[in-house]
Structures are given as structure tokens and as C-alpha cells.
Amino acid sequence: MALPCNWFRGWQAWITGGIWEGHMVKPKARANGGSRRNRDYPPMERLEGPSALLQHLMDAIDVIAQRSKVTRADFAAALGQSQQSVTKYFRGERVPSPDVLDIMCQVVKMPSMFGLNILYSLMPRTFSVETGSFPPEWSVGDLELLNSISNPAAYMRGPQMYPMATNDAWRQHFPWMPEPSDEFEPNLMVELMTNEGAPHTFGDSWPKVCWFALQYLVLFGAPTVPQKEIVELFTQASVNPDFGRYVMTVPDDDTIAEPTVVSILGPDNVRRPYNIKILAQKWQKPEAWDLFMLIPISQEDADTCPSAFEIPDLPDTAVATAAPGQAPRYPVALPVGTQN
Structure with missing residues (x-):
């Protein structure tokens, strides 16, 4: 890290x-x-x-x-x-x-x-990281595919990570997470950072999954997502006292390449290790959604990728400062008062 x-x-x-x-x-x-x-x-x-x-x-x-x-x-x-x-x-x-x-x-x-x-x-004609729409527009077989998956899974609008639809396993594992509707679009990163159910479900891996969701938005969203939208999401997430350290703990290439393993308490009250996977379809509509999945893995494999994650203390020189009435500058502008 x-x-x-x-x-x-x-x-x-x-x-x-x-x-x-x-x-x-x-x-x-x-x-x-x-x-x-x-x-x-x-x-x-x-x-x-x-x-x-x-x-x-x-x-x-x-x-x-x-x-x-x-x-x-x-x-x-x-x-x-x-x-x-x-x-x-x-x-x-x-x-x-x-x-x-x-x-x-x-x-x-x-x-x-x-x-x-x-x-x-x-160069958006070469590659785009933006997927999904709100309200979502489903193609034939989209929801059938999602509901055929036995592990927790959701279609995401990215890179902001708004759940567009979830399957039964997702709702059973995360009953505290609001369901998307035509009137309301919850944000995964904000819910992980602020919802009281998240630390209970993810246990020691809660800091890691919070950091993962936040850095995913920073890495993939900073160049493409409107700054105002990112600031709004960061404002909501900044009630988490560790928000500043999460956003300033920047991953290196080795960390990005590592599996993102988390520990999840299931509906049967048994804690198991999972690996986070984010997949995209190539055909028919590549921009329709990202598939966010939690894949169960063996404890032996999980031990090679610890799910616990410690937030390092930041040196004073690493924390951005702001003049009164101005937002500090990170990869994107954060609202005043979110530095830790």
C-alpha cells in the first residue's frame, strides 16, 4: 500500500x-x-x-x-x-x-x-469506463442472468457504483442496503462507508471494502464523472471519521493487481471469505452495466490475501489544506472539513 x-x-x-x-x-x-x-x-x-x-x-x-x-x-x-x-x-x-x-x-x-x-x-471512442443508466434499460436476459447467480451479485452503474438491480443472495447477505427503484438510486460506496449494518457484515474487512469502493471511484471516476457528482458522494461518505485517510491512501500497481478478499457474515450467521469481481459484457450492449459479484473462496486461498486492512496514519505534509471557503484538492475536490 x-x-x-x-x-x-x-x-x-x-x-x-x-x-x-x-x-x-x-x-x-x-x-x-x-x-x-x-x-x-x-x-x-x-x-x-x-x-x-x-x-x-x-x-x-x-x-x-x-x-x-x-x-x-x-x-x-x-x-x-x-x-x-x-x-x-x-x-x-x-x-x-x-x-x-x-x-x-x-x-x-x-x-x-x-x-x-x-x-x-x-479518448472515449477508444475506451469508456462509464456504464449503466438511471432508470435502467434492460435487454432480454439481463435480469435472468443476474437471478441465475447463486452468490451475491448486482448490476452496477459505474464507476460511481450505483446498484441498478440485485439478486436474492445479495439481498439476503446485505438486508441493510437500500434497494434501487425508479425513484431512488442508492450508492454502494456511501452505504459501505455510512450504513451501520456494513461493519457488522464485513467485520475486520470493513475498512478494506470501504477503501476499495472509494479508490475505485477515484481511479476510474476522477477523469470522467462530473466533479459536482463526486463531491456530493464524498460529502455523504465523509461522515465516516476515516474518510480522509481512505481517500489519501493511494494504491500502487501491486495492490491494484491483488485480489480484493473480504470477510462476510452470511444469513446463516457463518462468516466466509469472498473475492470481489467486477465484470463487464462485451456484447450486446457493453455500456449497459457492470456485474459486481462476490465469489466464495477457500480459507486457504483467503489466507494468502488477508481481508483485514489497516489504515496508515498520514504524514502532515500529505493532507491537503484549504483557505476558508475553499475546497481542498485531492484527485477531485473534496468538501471542506473532510480532511483527517
Whole structure:
């Protein structure tokens, strides 16, 4: 588990700089007049389409690198390329492959999934992480598929994780969770963070599942979900006293790749280990829903992936501060008073 670090604060600086919800901002000229030879990248107006969007991601990595004191030589050594080639990536003269972007993210200690997801989100025709609608529109067989699953399962509208429909096993395991309806759309992350039934059901793994749901929203939602909606969800969840530490405990690539194992007290009053799986359909309507499932696993397998999760204490320098009347800046803006 990686604590907040320079890449995270650099990401805050990039967001604070005005790039949000697809709005393009023109890079500021440098003090010497801002000629192209003295820029790390060309003016945005000279780029078109995906090239401009990609340049925003490279700009973000560049800001993070500066905050982390990572040099072009460091990138060159990691990539096995010349510094001149690396500079061309940042100037927009070469298009980095996903493998190159992966390595660049690792150099600045930024989860590669986070960086690649930004790229995919900036190019929605290439990849989209948004699924579902409210009220939901079901295709033939959707609800039959959900109800045929014997383990707890739900269709989610993502990446905010709004349950669109649940099966019998879900309702039996989580009787405290409100059911979605045409008039009301509960949020899984908010319910996990605030509902009194959640800690009883998840036991020692309650902090872990709260952190998982919150970081899923941060990783997949920050580039695509409207900031106002995220702030509203964070405001509701912030009554949890550990909210600030959850949101500032940033996963590294190894943590993201690990199975998310939780302990659940079943309707028979027996506690069992489960692995969280989130699946998406490829056909017929890929954007219709995400399938959120809890898969029972053996205790032997669970012991290799402990379900308990300790929230580390944060150094003072990792907690964002805000002037009176202003929201502090995390990957997205949090309401004032949610820092811990």
C-alpha cells in the first residue's frame, strides 16, 4: 500500500491547473516569452483531436515528474532510449505506446492503471469506463442472468457504483442496503462507508471494502464523472471519521493487481471469505452495466490475501489544506472539513 507521494500531489497540481471534464487549457508561456524551444510541449492550439488529449496526459506526467524531481535522464534510463527521444514524447513529436506510458508512470511512482485510464478516458471512442443508466434499460436476459447467480451479485452503474438491480443472495447477505427503484438510486460506496449494518457484515474487512469502493471511484471516476457528482458522494461518505485517510491512501500497481478478499457474515450467521469481481459484457450492449459479484473462496486461498486492512496514519505534509471557503484538492475536490 503506497502512501500519498509526489506523484499524487503532482496530480492534484495538474487538476488544479484547470484541466477538468474535457476542458482544454492553453499552457502558460514561460517567463522568457514562451518560445517553443523553451517549452516542454507545443501550444495546445497546434494539436488536434486525440493528439491534444494525449498531450494533456503527458503534461500531467511532466508536472508530477517536476514535483518528484525526476529528470529526463531518469525516464531515458528506464525506457532504454535517449533523452532526445524522451523529450520528443513531452513535446508531442512522438506518440508513446501503452508500454512506454506504463514505464513513465512507474518512474514517477504513479499507478500505471491510473495513467492509462486517464488516457482511455480522454479518448472515449477508444475506451469508456462509464456504464449503466438511471432508470435502467434492460435487454432480454439481463435480469435472468443476474437471478441465475447463486452468490451475491448486482448490476452496477459505474464507476460511481450505483446498484441498478440485485439478486436474492445479495439481498439476503446485505438486508441493510437500500434497494434501487425508479425513484431512488442508492450508492454502494456511501452505504459501505455510512450504513451501520456494513461493519457488522464485513467485520475486520470493513475498512478494506470501504477503501476499495472509494479508490475505485477515484481511479476510474476522477477523469470522467462530473466533479459536482463526486463531491456530493464524498460529502455523504465523509461522515465516516476515516474518510480522509481512505481517500489519501493511494494504491500502487501491486495492490491494484491483488485480489480484493473480504470477510462476510452470511444469513446463516457463518462468516466466509469472498473475492470481489467486477465484470463487464462485451456484447450486446457493453455500456449497459457492470456485474459486481462476490465469489466464495477457500480459507486457504483467503489466507494468502488477508481481508483485514489497516489504515496508515498520514504524514502532515500529505493532507491537503484549504483557505476558508475553499475546497481542498485531492484527485477531485473534496468538501471542506473532510480532511483527517
